[in-house]
Amino acid sequence: MRYSITDILIDSGLDDSPFAKRAVDNVRRLLPKATISTAHDTGHLKQDQFSKHVLYLLAYPGQFLKPCPGTTEHICCGYQILNVGTGCPMDCSYCILQSYFNQPGLRVFANIESGLKEVLKRIDSKPNRIFRVGTGEFTDSLALDPIVGWAELLIPYFSSRKNAVLELKTKTDHIHGALSCNTRERIIMSWSLNSPMIASREEHGAVSLRRRLEAAKSCQAEGFAIGFHFDPLIYYPGWKEDYLRTLDLMDKVLEPERIIWISLGSFRFMPSLKRIIRKRHPNSIVTNGEFVPGKDGKMRYFKPIRVELYSFMREHLEKWSPDLGLYLCMEAPDVWETSMGWNPVNSEGLSAFLDERVRKIFG
Amino acid sequence: MEMPKIYLPLGTLKKISVADVLSDSNSRQYLMSFGFDLDELKTSIATVGIINPPILRQNEGGKIEIVTGYRRLRAASELHIEQVTSRVFLHNELAPDQALLVALYENLSIRTFNIIEKALVLRNLSRFYGKEEIIRTYMPLLGLPKRDEVYRQYLEMEKTLSEPIKEALANGKIQMKTAEILLEVDDNSREIISHFGSALNLNINQWHQFVDLTVDLMNIENRPASEVLEEIDINLLKPASTISNLPQQANAVLNFLKSKRHPRATAFQKQIRKKLGKMKLPEGARIVFPYYAEEPEYRLEVSFKDGPSLRERLLKIANDPMLHSIRLPLIEAISVGQTGEIPGK
Numbered sequence: 128m129r130y131s132i133t134d135i136l137i138d139s140g141l142d143d144s145p146f147a148k149r150a151v152d153n154v155r156r157l158l159p160k161a162t163i164s165t166a167h168d169t170g171h172l173k174q175d176q177f178s179k180h181v182l183y184l185l186a187y188p189g190q191f192l193k194p195c196p197g198t199t200e201h202i203c204c205g206y207q208i209l210n211v212g213t214g215c216p217m218d219c220s221y222c223i224l225q226s227y228f229n230q231p232g233l234r235v236f237a238n239i240e241s242g243l244k245e246v247l248k249r250i251d252s253k254p255n256r257i258f259r260v261g262t263g264e265f266t267d268s269l270a271l272d273p274i275v276g277w278a279e280l281l282i283p284y285f286s287s288r289k290n291a292v293l294e295l296k297t298k299t300d301h302i303h304g305a306l307s308c309n310t311r312e313r314i315i316m317s318w319s320l321n322s323p324m325i326a327s328r329e330e331h332g333a334v335s336l337r338r339r340l341e342a343a344k345s346c347q348a349e350g351f352a353i354g355f356h357f358d359p360l361i362y363y364p365g366w367k368e369d370y371l372r373t374l375d376l377m378d379k380v381l382e383p384e385r386i387i388w389i390s391l392g393s394f395r396f397m398p399s400l401k402r403i404i405r406k407r408h409p410n411s412i413v414t415n416g417e418f419v420p421g422k423d424g425k426m427r428y429f430k431p432i433r434v435e436l437y438s439f440m441r442e443h444l445e446k447w448s449p450d451l452g453l454y455l456c457m458e459a460p461d462v463w464e465t466s467m468g469w470n471p472v473n474s475e476g477l478s479a480f481l482d483e484r485v486r487k488i489f490g
Numbered sequence: 491m492e493m494p495k496i497y498l499p500l501g502t503l504k505k506i507s508v509a510d511v512l513s514d515s516n517s518r519q520y521l522m523s524f525g526f527d528l529d530e531l532k533t534s535i536a537t538v539g540i541i542n543p544p545i546l547r548q549n550e551g552g553k554i555e556i557v558t559g560y561r562r563l564r565a566a567s568e569l570h571i572e573q574v575t576s577r578v579f580l581h582n583e584l585a586p587d588q589a590l591l592v593a594l595y596e597n598l599s600i601r602t603f604n605i606i607e608k609a610l611v612l613r614n615l616s617r618f619y620g621k622e623e624i625i626r627t628y629m630p631l632l633g634l635p636k637r638d639e640v641y642r643q644y645l646e647m648e649k650t651l652s653e654p655i656k657e658a659l660a661n662g663k664i665q666m667k668t669a670e671i672l673l674e675v676d677d678n679s680r681e682i683i684s685h686f687g688s689a690l691n692l693n694i695n696q697w698h699q700f701v702d703l704t705v706d707l708m709n710i711e712n713r714p715a716s717e718v719l720e721e722i723d724i725n726l727l728k729p730a731s732t733i734s735n736l737p738q739q740a741n742a743v744l745n746f747l748k749s750k751r752h753p754r755a756t757a758f759q760k761q762i763r764k765k766l767g768k769m770k771l772p773e774g775a776r777i778v779f780p781y782y783a784e785e786p787e788y789r790l791e792v793s794f795k796d797g798p799s800l801r802e803r804l805l806k807i808a809n810d811p812m813l814h815s816i817r818l819p820l821i822e823a824i825s826v827g828q829t830g831e832i833p834g835k
């Protein structure tokens with residue numbers, strides 16, 4: 128992946144932290160032209176809200192572990208987000224991060240190690256609960272890994288816990304850090320997938336589907352559990368043939384083994400994102416579908432279209448393997464019932480299903 | 491925050507010809523007023539005269555520039571007052587950037603700016619100050635967030651939008667978010683949309699829907715506004731149309747655009763309305779269906795006087811032969827003919 132980072136900015140007080148030092152060493156090696164400065168020295172930096180040129184290493188003042196913000200109207204998976212940073216060096220047209228106005232640049236929380244102590248204390252205090260933790264909500268889990276070394280840092284902490292799993296979700300092939308760890312226990316390496324057309328036309332900066340799947344294959348061969356996320360599914364002329372091409376590629380590259388789950392989610396967005404997408408990505412087709420407003424204020428495809436997308440994906444994925452842990456992301460019970468043939472009833476039901484998948488794969 | 495400090499001298503009080511000042515378009519370079527109503531001001535001036543004299547600046551060439559008081563001068567002109575006593579500053583007493591700040595602070599002290607006026611202020615400031623300084627120092631004064639994106643948007647709006655749209659914005663007839671969508675399209679399409687919308691006399695929400703739907707369709711069909719709206723012309727607005735009244739016409743246009751933008755949802759709504767319409771509901775009862783099938787249930791509303799009348803109405807509903815044919819909203823929605831895929835670019 129090619130970075131467009133030209134400036135690294137380190138919060139004063141953090142420049143001596145091992146995390147920041149490691150990142151600076153990696154930047155010097157990978158991006159020798161990038162300038163490195165401390166936070167009181169920001170005058171020359173552009174503050175463009177969409178800028179991907181500046182990487183900030185700063186301290187996160189809040190709680191590092193938070194539940195995924197679900198809505199009451201939809202069934203949520205009960206995921207916990209480990210907030211390692213915000214912003215992403217890639218530039219998918221549909222990315223929700225584009226509407227987070229107040230945080231320009233790429234922000235990585237360099238106090239993660241001290242934050243982790245709190246997080247692990249919380250996890251350890253509830254031994255009977257399974258914590259499904261992911262870092263890929265406000266950033267891509269591995270996009271900055273060659274610089275900041277998240278995988279190597281986080282994997283050992285989670286591998287040693289029986290009541291947690293860590294999912295690293297990406298559109299890159301940055302698996303070197305994870306592979307160099309000497310444990311695979313309770314780690315899920317996962318990839319966001321889409322149709323080849325959407326991947327090449329809308330997921331700017333992401334690696335090709337083939338490279339994602341090759342990376343998944345390497346991780347699978349190295350003993351990692353793997354996951355996939357078809358999210359956001361996009362409805363457009365020829366979508367069926369296109370998504371089938373991705374499924375064919377999966378079949379060619381991978382064995383359907385140790386796949387912990389595959390999620391399906393259709394494109395949804397706050398209305399304000401539509402303008403941003405049209406302005407930043409004038410050739411994008413993602414806002415073209417028949418979207419209607421939901422009770423949570425988000426726009427979603429008209430329900431029968433969602434059902435069509437999910438039913439089709441389910442039918443063909445199940446042909447590949449009946450044991451893929453298919454689930455829907457943020458959907459209503461009637462959509463579940465109609466497209467998946469069963470219905471977890473509520474978020475607790477879906478959490479129980481996913482916890483069971485964890486037990487099945489990791490014991 | 492470091493603010494420039496201006497110590498304004500008294501200037502010279504002079505009687506100035508209103509017509510001369512107003513007829514010179516160069517005199518309005520500090521103007522921050524847009525879309526105003528002069529009636530109240532005229533009443534005040536007619537009663538007590540101009541209490542606060544306008545501030546004028548005489549530039550190097552001897553021409554008069556209006557720093558503050560443009561509205562007062564306009565009102566005076568409409569009242570046929572030929573001369574107005576003003577505070578006049580020579581060019582070396584009041585530099586142009588100082589004149590602008592005087593205008594800004596005087597306006598800020600007596601009123602709030604509308605959207606277009608804020609855009610005018612930002613444009614004026616950009617003649618003298620850099621972007622960073624305007625964003626940092628002046629945008630908060632105008633009640634705007636300190637964001638580059640917002641700054642650019644206001645300047646673009648001031649430069650690009652047509653007068654009728656600016657007026658509608660200033661008078662609160664259209665929302666900022668509607669204008670933002672208009673900025674996305676080419677000049678010609680913007681003109682056509684503005685013209686069409688104005689002719690329909692839309693209210694604030696209808697304006698937004700109209701612009702949003704039209705621009706969506708332009709994007710989806712990859713056609714200019716002229717072609718998208720041409721179909722409406724033919725279908726709904728031809729002279730022989732029976733729809734003569736404007737509100738109905740506005741609704742008809744919006745419904746037409748909605749049915750194009752949301753073909754499946756519209757077909758669902760039509761089908762479900764037809765089905766429910768076949769039920770013989772008792773007086774005071776109605777069934778509300780989820781408009782986009784997002785909610786999983788219908789809602790029955792029944793008004794009644796007492797227990798027996800409720801019973802009677804519920805029994806009538808329960809025995810309606812159409813009842814068995816009403817299925818889950820989602821199933822109804824799926825059963826509506828799948829009109830195929832949405833056209834892409």
Ligand code: SF4
Nearest residue numbers: 215217218219222267
């Ligand atoms: S990879 Fe994810 S976080 Fe990065 S731009 Fe794409 S959608 Fe956003």
